[in-house]
């Protein structure tokens with residue numbers, strides 16, 4: 001598990017996205033304000049997701065708004081979230097809460113890939 005060395009909410013957001021990518025659930029739990037062990041079903045579900053791209057929309061004060069593109073069973077989704085972060089007594093940034101909406105995307109196999117590789121979806125993440 002990586003240590004939490006983020007110095008801004010955006011940095012912590014990026015490090016948490018990277019933890020989703022590498023299925024580092026301990027890091028995700030450790031970087032929340034109310035660390036609760038993750039249940040087995042949640043871990044299985046998260047492990048099944050393929051993350052394609054993080055797009056930071058805005059980062060102001062304690063809030064970060066982003067889109068996280070991912071695939072579930074080959075189906076593309078966009079997780080849109082406005083997250084609030086807080087600093088603990090040691091000055092570490094932690095994820096506090098978020099307003100989340102998950103949108104199923106309609107992407108043709110010949111459309112540009114959601115990861116912005118410039119390739120067609122079917123030749124990239126959708127392969």
Ligand SMILES: [Zn+2]
Pocket residue numbers: 052113114115116117124125126
């Ligand atoms: Zn792709």
